[in-house]
Every structure is written in C-alpha cells, then in structure tokens.
Amino acid sequence: MRLFLALIDIFTNPAFYKLTLTAATPLIFASxxxxxxxxxxVVNIALEGIMLMGAFVSVVFTWLTGNxxxxxxxxxxxxxxxxxxxxxxxxxxxxxxxxxxxxxILLAQGVxxxxxxxxxxxxxxxxxxxxxxxxxxxxxxxxxxLAQSIGELSPMIYVAFASVFxxxxxxxxxxxxxxMRAVGENPEAADxxxxxxxxxxxxxxxxxxxxxxxxxxxxxxxxxxxxxxxMSGGRGFIALAAMILGNWNPxxxxxxxxxxxxxxxxxxxxxxxxxxxxxSTTKPLFNxxxxxVTLIVIAGFIGxxxxxxxxxxxxxx
Amino acid sequence: MNQKLWSFLVPVLSVVVALIIASFVILMIGKxxxxxxAALIRGALGSKMAIASTIVKTTPLILTGLAVGFGFRAGxxxxxxxxxxxxxxxxxxxFAINVGWMPxxxxxxxxxxxxxxAGAAYASIAGFLKAKTGAHEVVTTIMLNWIADYLSSYVVxxxxxxxxxxxxxxxxxxxxxxxPLMVVQATELTSGIIVAVLAAILMKILLDKTSKGYELxxxxxxxxxxxxxGIKLADNIVLAxxxxxxxxxxxxxxxxxxxxxxxxxxxxxxxxxDGISIALIGQNNPIGIIFAALLMxxxxxxxxxxxxxxxxxxIIMIVQAIIIFLVAADRxxxxxxxxxxxxx
Numbered sequence: 001m002r003l004f005l006a007l008i009d010i011f012t013n014p015a016f017y018k019l020t021l022t023a024a025t026p027l028i029f030a031s032x033x034x035x036x037x038x039x040x041x042v043v044n045i046a047l048e049g050i051m052l053m054g055a056f057v058s059v060v061f062t063w064l065t066g067n068x069x070x071x072x073x074x075x076x077x078x079x080x081x082x083x084x085x086x087x088x089x090x091x092x093x094x095x096x097x098x099x100x101x102x103x104x105i106l107l108a109q110g111v112x113x114x115x116x117x118x119x120x121x122x123x124x125x126x127x128x129x130x131x132x133x134x135x136x137x138x139x140x141x142x143x144x145x146l147a148q149s150i151g152e153l154s155p156m157i158y159v160a161f162a163s164v165f166x167x168x169x170x171x172x173x174x175x176x177x178x179x180m181r182a183v184g185e186n187p188e189a190a191d192x193x194x195x196x197x198x199x200x201x202x203x204x205x206x207x208x209x210x211x212x213x214x215x216x217x218x219x220x221x222x223x224x225x226x227x228x229x230x231m232s233g234g235r236g237f238i239a240l241a242a243m244i245l246g247n248w249n250p251x252x253x254x255x256x257x258x259x260x261x262x263x264x265x266x267x268x269x270x271x272x273x274x275x276x277x278x279x280s281t282t283k284p285l286f287n288x289x290x291x292x293v294t295l296i297v298i299a300g301f302i303g304x305x306x307x308x309x310x311x312x313x314x315x316x317x
Numbered sequence: 318m319n320q321k322l323w324s325f326l327v328p329v330l331s332v333v334v335a336l337i338i339a340s341f342v343i344l345m346i347g348k349x350x351x352x353x354x355a356a357l358i359r360g361a362l363g364s365k366m367a368i369a370s371t372i373v374k375t376t377p378l379i380l381t382g383l384a385v386g387f388g389f390r391a392g393x394x395x396x397x398x399x400x401x402x403x404x405x406x407x408x409x410x411x412f413a414i415n416v417g418w419m420p421x422x423x424x425x426x427x428x429x430x431x432x433x434x435a436g437a438a439y440a441s442i443a444g445f446l447k448a449k450t451g452a453h454e455v456v457t458t459i460m461l462n463w464i465a466d467y468l469s470s471y472v473v474x475x476x477x478x479x480x481x482x483x484x485x486x487x488x489x490x491x492x493x494x495x496x497p498l499m500v501v502q503a504t505e506l507t508s509g510i511i512v513a514v515l516a517a518i519l520m521k522i523l524l525d526k527t528s529k530g531y532e533l534x535x536x537x538x539x540x541x542x543x544x545x546x547g548i549k550l551a552d553n554i555v556l557a558x559x560x561x562x563x564x565x566x567x568x569x570x571x572x573x574x575x576x577x578x579x580x581x582x583x584x585x586x587x588x589x590x591d592g593i594s595i596a597l598i599g600q601n602n603p604i605g606i607i608f609a610a611l612l613m614x615x616x617x618x619x620x621x622x623x624x625x626x627x628x629x630x631x632i633i634m635i636v637q638a639i640i641i642f643l644v645a646a647d648r649x650x651x652x653x654x655x656x657x658x659x660x661x
Contacts (some may be wrong), residue, residue: 089642089649101638234463
C-alpha cells in the first residue's frame, strides 16, 4: 500500500518528468553519436570515454573562462580529437574497433584522473565551477505542472532534441546520408560507384565524437556544475543499447533514450521517496535498476532490430 | 619477418612506445620522467618486500588476463571480468565464512570451486544471451559489471557487513585461508601465485592439446566455417563464457583466500579491466599472459611509489590505453618499425 502511494506520488510529481528529460539527454546525445558512427559501419564503444572526457574538459574550460558555453565548445574539440584517434586506428589502420574503443575509454579514465590533482589540487571531484543557466519558456510557466516539468530546462536539452531531427534529416534526406548508409551496408558497392568510403566513415566517427562529448558536457556543466571521477558511469554503454533498441535510427534512439532516462529517474525518485524511507545502505539496489532494465531490453529486442550489414568490419580497398 | 616473431615484437614495442609517450605526459605536468620511472622501478622491484608485493599484485592479474584471453581465443570479448571477479569473491566469501568445521584440505579446494562456479554462472548470463538472442557480450557484460558493483556494495554493507569504516565482511574461516609461501617483512607472499600459474598451464593444454580446445578456437577463428564443420556455436559460446568467468571468479576468490581474508567492496579495483591489456600484450597466449601480468603487476605496484614523487598513479592507465590502442591497430607498430629498418 505504501509502495502504491509512493508510486502515485512519483508519477504525479512534475519534477519526475523533468528528471526523466535530464537523465535522457546525455543518452540522446551519445546514442545519436552511436547512430552516426555505426550507420557508416564503424562500431564506436568509445562513447563512454568520449563522454567522460567531454564532462571533464567542459569543467576545466568553464573554470578557466567562467563561461560554460566555452567549456562545451572545448569539450566538443577534444571529443573530435578522441573520435579522430578511433577513426585513425579503425579506418586508416583497419584495427579492431572494439579494442580501440576500449583503449580510448581507458585513456579517458586515465587522463581525467591524472589531471585532477595538477589542475584542481585534489582527486575525486572538482569544485562547482558554474553551469549553463536554465531558460524559462514564458507561456509554459502559467500552469504549475508544466512550469515544474518542462517550463524551465537547460538549453542543452533543446539542443539534444534538435540534434535528433538534424541527425534524422542528414541520414535520411541528404546525399551525404545516402552515402553514409551505402558505406555501412555495402562498402564495396559504394566504392565502385565512386563514393570515398574512408572519408564518409571518418565523417560518421567524427560526428559521434561531437555528439558523445556534448552528452558528457551536459552531465557536468549542463546538470551539476562540477566533475566527478568516472562520472559517465556506464551511460555510453546504455546509449549503445538505446541505439540498438532504436534500430540504428535517430528517432528510435531518442525514444529508447527516453525509456532509459525514465528508468533512471524512476529508480532515483523511488529511493528518495519520503513515503518509502529507503535506508541509505539499501540504495545501491535501486541504482542497479537502470542497468537491469537495459540488460532485459537488449536481450528482448536484439534480433528484432537490424544493424548495418557492414557494421564493425574494416574496409580494405 | 615471420608471424611468431611479430606476435612477440608488437606488444613489446607497444610497451616501449607507450612508456615514451607517457614520459611526455609526465613532463607536461612539470615533473621529471626519469625521477618518476626510477621511483616506479624502485617501487616494483627495489627491495625484497617490493618484489613480494609485485607478485601478490600479479596473481589476480594472471587470472583476469587468462579470463579475457580465453574469451578472445573463442571469439568473445569478455569485458566483464571485473563483475565476474566480484561475484566470484563475494560468493566464495559467503561460503568460506562457514567452513570452520572443515579441514583445510577440503575447505581450500571447495572455496576455490565455489568462487569459480559463481564467476562462471555470472558470465554465462552474457554467454546465454549471446547464444540465444545475439546480444553483444560487450554491452551485456558491462551491464553485468555495474549490477555486480552495486549488488556487492549492498551485500558488503547490509547482509555481510561488520565493523565500521570501509565496508567489509567478517573474516573467512582459517581453514579456508591460503597458507602464504613466505612472509617478507609485513607482506605475505600468497601461494595463490602457484594456482594462477597452474591455471595458465591448464589453459594452454586445453587450447592446444584437446579437441574441445580446438573446437573453441575454430569457433572463434571462423564461426561460419566451424558451424559448417559441425561445431555447435551456441554451446561453445556459453561454454567459453563460463570458462572465462570461472577464471575471473578464481581471481577474486584467491584475493579473498590469500590476501584480504575477507570480502571488501573495493576488492576488484580495476583488475578485471587490466585483464584486457594483459591478454592483448600476452597475445592471448597463456604463457605470454603470465609475463604480461607480471609487467602490469609491477607497474601497478610501482605506481604507488611514483605517487610520492608527485606523479598521479593514473599514468599507468594512460600507459595501458596507449598499449591497447597500438595492439588494436598493430599495423601502426609494424609500419613504424619497418620504416626504421628501411632508414638503416
């Protein structure tokens, strides 16, 4: 009964919907990154590492310049750099894409941990350096429920949803998108028709760097305003699951990200519900929830969705 | 240049290149790389105690390296050694706390067995999902890592927790503790190292001398040809994941039996992920993995000393990342090396 009341309390609370959007946003960014990369046939599990690096770099430059948007800009630059490394190893040198991705995750964990002390003077987490201000949408502020759920949001959330549209448009409505899909499905045929397979794949991977670093920047300067070690916390992999569940389609990936964001927000609200009074020692069990949901979803939906035919296969001329 | 020599040279050159790049990183934060590397070597091999402690650190790394390497040989990327190690250690501890009535000859092997079965069972979830639905083991084992992480931090505080401070379980029964090989000052040189080396030899025999090993390798090398040749892929995936998980579970179990004598929330500390670098440096060869684990154990152990001269120990992760990156794209290393040869 108490659980039932707690559930009603959670679902009628407008803050829960805001939390869902906030939790989904980094996943939307990163899963779009996955879509860009894998559409052209390159698997990029480095999303997790690029997010972590994006979260760190945006905090460093926000701290240096006092402007969080400049922080985001540098996060994207570094994200491009990491994605370029992945592209270089896996396209130019035809290396193992999953192993190269693993290296980049480790690199991000190493570099962010390594630089914490020299830059901020202590390991663990940085001070609050400032964050991107939320914007109010005046006509939504009139209704209390709308005001507290979607009336006042970080502008990066709007950027995320706009990116979904842009990604969909680029991949399905432009010549470049047609080439991306051709290269991901059948690189030999695309090559025969004069498409530069390597260039198109580089584009896909570099775009995944842009997207994943935006997701990471949102985690730090978009949401909390500081950086904690390993703060990406597996979201890069949840984003990969969202991409799979969304059938490698930007719009599908968005819906899947919202589902995973919902499960994260739900677990959060449940453990902090005043009606349930969850002991702090029991909270780790609630934190498992989004990962269990992801595992079940992957197990249930894989095979029903279809990856690009040449996904993960290096192309040799 | 023949293939065998290359498979030895690529990892060695990658390590050298990685250490050179890392020295620039150390320069970047205004420290002297020579001082830093001297401290690293002193911390890893500078005294009897340092050597003993390097071997203690190497023991679980051999096993996680074997776990990941075995997966690679069977065509699976088991990135979940971390979680399997945690689950193995946790279940083995629950068992070992209650075996005070058993003589050590029974308690020791049984505890190891329990830890291995737990690790195997946990890894089999990913194996089963891959075999049944095609879910990629990289994504599923990562999810299982996080689940194991949160589950263990619950278990070690509530049902198993004792005392204050760092969450920890009670001590295991003394009959389940591994007797140390020798005691160097305060460091007990665990006899787990013998178990780890034996595991490597067993894996080599399994892979090279048995028909099951041949099947697993064939399925990893070319799944379609193997299936055409009558090998049941689904069964092999589950079996390979289970063996890989058993090795990772044993890594955690030996940490409990030989080093900490209890379960700690921080027990794995990235050793499962180190297994990936170790397997790649060792080129998935069990004997190569022993040496790669020794290298990584020395780096990990020496990095503590490096902290004292002001170089954060995260530098070791950067070194590992560069090594993995270069091994992934081994053509880079080959090209650098061949160009040098031409220049001569």
